Amino acid sequence: MSNAMLEVRELTTKYITRFGEDVYAVDHVSLKVEEGKTLGIAGESGCGKSTLALSLMGYYFPPLHYTSGEIIIDGHNISGMDPDVVRKMILGAEIAYIPQSAMNALNPTQKIIHFIEDVIQEHDLYVTKKDISDRARILFETLGLPAEVLQKYPVELSGGMKQRTVIAVSVLLLPKVLIADEPSSALDVTSQKMVIKMLRQLMETGLISSMIFITHELPLLYNVTDDIMVMYAGQIVEKGSAREIVFDPLHPYAKGLMGSIIVPEKGLRDVKLAAIPGVPPNLKNPPSGCRFAKRCKFARMECEAFSIPLRDIGGGRAYRCIIPEKELREIYAKEAYKNAR
Amino acid sequence: MPVEKKLYLSTSGLTKVFGFGRNKTLAVDHVDLNLYEGEVVSIVGESGSGKTTLAKMLLGLISTTEGDIYFQGKKRDISTHRKKKEYWKNIQAIFQDPFSSYNIFNKIDTVLLDCIAMRGGRRLPYAKKVELMTEACSFVNLKFEELTNKYPFELSGGQMQRLMIARIFLLKPKILLADEPTSMIDACSRATILDELMQLRNENGMTIIFITHDIGLAYYVSDKVYIMEHGKFVESGSADEVILSPREPYTQRLINDVPKIYEEWDLSTV
Numbered sequence: 001m002s003n004a005m006l007e008v009r010e011l012t013t014k015y016i017t018r019f020g021e022d023v024y025a026v027d028h029v030s031l032k033v034e035e036g037k038t039l040g041i042a043g044e045s046g047c048g049k050s051t052l053a054l055s056l057m058g059y060y061f062p063p064l065h066y067t068s069g070e071i072i073i074d075g076h077n078i079s080g081m082d083p084d085v086v087r088k089m090i091l092g093a094e095i096a097y098i099p100q101s102a103m104n105a106l107n108p109t110q111k112i113i114h115f116i117e118d119v120i121q122e123h124d125l126y127v128t129k130k131d132i133s134d135r136a137r138i139l140f141e142t143l144g145l146p147a148e149v150l151q152k153y154p155v156e157l158s159g160g161m162k163q164r165t166v167i168a169v170s171v172l173l174l175p176k177v178l179i180a181d182e183p184s185s186a187l188d189v190t191s192q193k194m195v196i197k198m199l200r201q202l203m204e205t206g207l208i209s210s211m212i213f214i215t216h217e218l219p220l221l222y223n224v225t226d227d228i229m230v231m232y233a234g235q236i237v238e239k240g241s242a243r244e245i246v247f248d249p250l251h252p253y254a255k256g257l258m259g260s261i262i263v264p265e266k267g268l269r270d271v272k273l274a275a276i277p278g279v280p281p282n283l284k285n286p287p288s289g290c291r292f293a294k295r296c297k298f299a300r301m302e303c304e305a306f307s308i309p310l311r312d313i314g315g316g317r318a319y320r321c322i323i324p325e326k327e328l329r330e331i332y333a334k335e336a337y338k339n340a341r
Numbered sequence: 342m343p344v345e346k347k348l349y350l351s352t353s354g355l356t357k358v359f360g361f362g363r364n365k366t367l368a369v370d371h372v373d374l375n376l377y378e379g380e381v382v383s384i385v386g387e388s389g390s391g392k393t394t395l396a397k398m399l400l401g402l403i404s405t406t407e408g409d410i411y412f413q414g415k416k417r418d419i420s421t422h423r424k425k426k427e428y429w430k431n432i433q434a435i436f437q438d439p440f441s442s443y444n445i446f447n448k449i450d451t452v453l454l455d456c457i458a459m460r461g462g463r464r465l466p467y468a469k470k471v472e473l474m475t476e477a478c479s480f481v482n483l484k485f486e487e488l489t490n491k492y493p494f495e496l497s498g499g500q501m502q503r504l505m506i507a508r509i510f511l512l513k514p515k516i517l518l519a520d521e522p523t524s525m526i527d528a529c530s531r532a533t534i535l536d537e538l539m540q541l542r543n544e545n546g547m548t549i550i551f552i553t554h555d556i557g558l559a560y561y562v563s564d565k566v567y568i569m570e571h572g573k574f575v576e577s578g579s580a581d582e583v584i585l586s587p588r589e590p591y592t593q594r595l596i597n598d599v600p601k602i603y604e605e606w607d608l609s610t611v
Contacts, residue, residue: 044529046497159388188388188554189598196600197608216527219600246602260532262557263601264584269561275532277482279497 005210006033006056006177011069013055016062023283025051027234033177038203038211040225040242042218042257046280048234049214050100053181056212057095059086074176092123096175100182102166106154112165113150116172123173142205143168143198160191164198171207178208182215196224218261222246227316230254233280233291236310240317250319250328253292272339290322298323298331346377348414349548350399350516355408357394368394370572371408376516376548383551383559385595386569392552396520400434401425430459433514437521439501443493449504450489453477456511477507481537499530506537513545520552535562556595560584568592
């Protein structure tokens with residue numbers, strides 16, 4: 001049994017708006033990433049994916065606040081630690097983060113090597129510049145990036161190269177867990193493939209032990225990750241292995257997401273894309289029952305009555321729906337039959 | 342026997358050169374494009390292949406360096422502002438970034454009222470205008486009562502893009518040029534937007550030029566696909582032909598780079 005690199009138990013974080021309202025963007029989320037595994041998080045925009053990524057790092061700054069729950073990285077509990085300590089000791093060294101707009105993460109007035117010096121010296125004051133440049137060069141060579149990049153300004157690099165540089169910088173201090181928040185959403189397909197290849201390489205060479213990958217592109221998620229978690233309105237609605245989630249989703253929301261997959265493969269033109277109508281609920285005052293009930297095709301009376309627990313069905317699979325597994329499958333089979341005619 | 346279709350828009354040897362001398366860049370290189378009535382045509386290429394430049398030339402937003410554009414059999418004439426406006430009644434566009442497609446000082450009512458005025462409804466009674474606007478909004482599943490008196494920035498990206506389609510619904514142009522309409526939107530709202538575009542096509546017989554870098558999307562929506570590389574069309578044909586059995590190495594590479602779910606995704610080829 002491999003040991004868990006990152007374990008999160010019942011994590012809840014909230015945003016406090018300037019009117020003093022609480023918005024619970026991450027609501028009792030539990031997850032576990034084992035060594036050598038990649039966890040994917042799927043969901044539409046505004047459902048709390050990025051907030052979860054920020055919350056996992058244990059580094060909170062307003063308007064994001066920590067409420068309850070535990071974050072355990074490789075045996076150490078980091079929840080409730082002082083933000084400054086977290087920044088110096090944990091970020092980069094234990095857990096690293098690639099932001100969504102990594103393109104803008106680089107300082108436009110500095111060469112890449114100076115940026116790297118800043119990063120390393122923030123964590124370790126007594127490294128010489130020569131050591132840093134050697135370390136950076138070796139890392140860049142391992143990752144297949146040209147070493148000339150170090151002496152360039154960000155404007156001289158292409159989008160894909162910038163993104164890969166940011167990834168290389170984020171693993172400089174050999175973190176155990178890497179959180180990639182839509183690392184390829186602004187890139188074209190070829191650069192995207194290069195980025196994904198590099199992330200794979202990081203896992204294979206052992207520079208990082210495990211990874212959390214966040215995106216709304218399901219085909220990508222399916223190819224990169226081992227397990228997938230589907231989020232909706234701050235809650236986990238379904239989790240399971242990548243294959244199970246993509247080919248055999250149980251929760252109606254996950255089912256809807258899978259209906260929006262577009263891949264250039266035979267048979268795509270015959271299916272009608274299934275869009276989910278409506279928008280996610282406002283989390284300022286979330287519905288008391290199932291949060292998806294308003295948009296759900298199969299919603300019943302009792303759905304909106306009380307909150308629904310995550311139902312564990314064994315084999316690492318769980319889903320948050322009132323309808324039993326067997327009945328859901330029957331409903332989907334009927335639906336598929338109706339659509340086929 | 343196939344029905345003879347009307348040629349709507351065609352170009353011959355369309356070229357655009359940016360800069361001169363040593364800095365000369367050939368953005369679009371002798372492109373021949375034929376667009377028939379009611380067709381959905383996709384132009385697919387990587388970033389920097391000249392897709393958007395081509396779109397801007399077709400719209401008349403930038404001048405052409407060489408070559409001609411024919412609209413409904415006649416050579417396009419947009420030499421004066423009046424003629425340009427007349428041309429824009431026939432061809433309209435949806436752009437990539439919904440956040441920068443609107444005038445930030447105008448309310449949503451103004452955006453839609455402008456469209457009505459452009460179709461010659463300037464003198465209609467206000468109640469009639471509201472009726473038209475409500476119809477357009479309900480077409481894209483928005484509620485006009487919620488939008489009225491709001492500014493574009495108060496909407497989400499998906500809503501803005503759908504409002505863009507509502508504009509097109511009011512304007513009813515002959516040709517719609519959709520320049521990466523779904524690239525800033527998440528996969529879930531993407532299906533909605535595509536559905537609405539297809540509905541527009543089916544109801545009004547609109548011709549759509551779909552510009553995208555997502556080859557899967559192009560395959561889903563279009564009848565005909567053009568693959569563009571460095572300003573040239575390298576391959577063209579029906580969607581099934583081009584995407585399921587590509588001939589050119591460039592097309593093959595593009596298709597290989599897209600993550601797939603039924604086939605193995607080969608990472609070793611980059």
